[in-house]
Amino acid sequence: MDLDLIFVVGVALLAFAIPALASAYADWRFPRLAVLMIVIGGVAVAYAMQENPGAYGLRTIDDAIVTVLGRYLN
Numbered sequence: 001m002d003l004d005l006i007f008v009v010g011v012a013l014l015a016f017a018i019p020a021l022a023s024a025y026a027d028w029r030f031p032r033l034a035v036l037m038i039v040i041g042g043v044a045v046a047y048a049m050q051e052n053p054g055a056y057g058l059r060t061i062d063d064a065i066v067t068v069l070g071r072y073l074n
Contacts, residue, residue: 002068002071003055004048004068004071005068007048010041010043010045010048011041012041013037013044014037016037017038020034021034
C-alpha cells in the first residue's frame with residue numbers, strides 16, 4: 001500500500017476523531033469510537049513516518065493530501 005495513502009487516511013481519522021470526542025463528552029458517555037479512531041489514525045501516521053523518515057510533517061500534510069486525491073481521483 002502507498003505510504004502517502006496510509007498517511008492521509010491516518011490524518012483524516014485523527015481529524016474526524018476530534019468532533020466524535022467532543023460529542024461523546026457532551027453526551028456524558030465514553031468515547032469508544034473516538035479512541036479507536038485516534039489509535040488507528042495515530043498508528044497509520046506513525047507507520048508512514050517511520051517507513052519514510054523526513055518526508056511527512058506539518059508542512060507536508062497538504063501536499064500529501066493533494067497528491068493522494070490527484071492520484072486516486074484522476
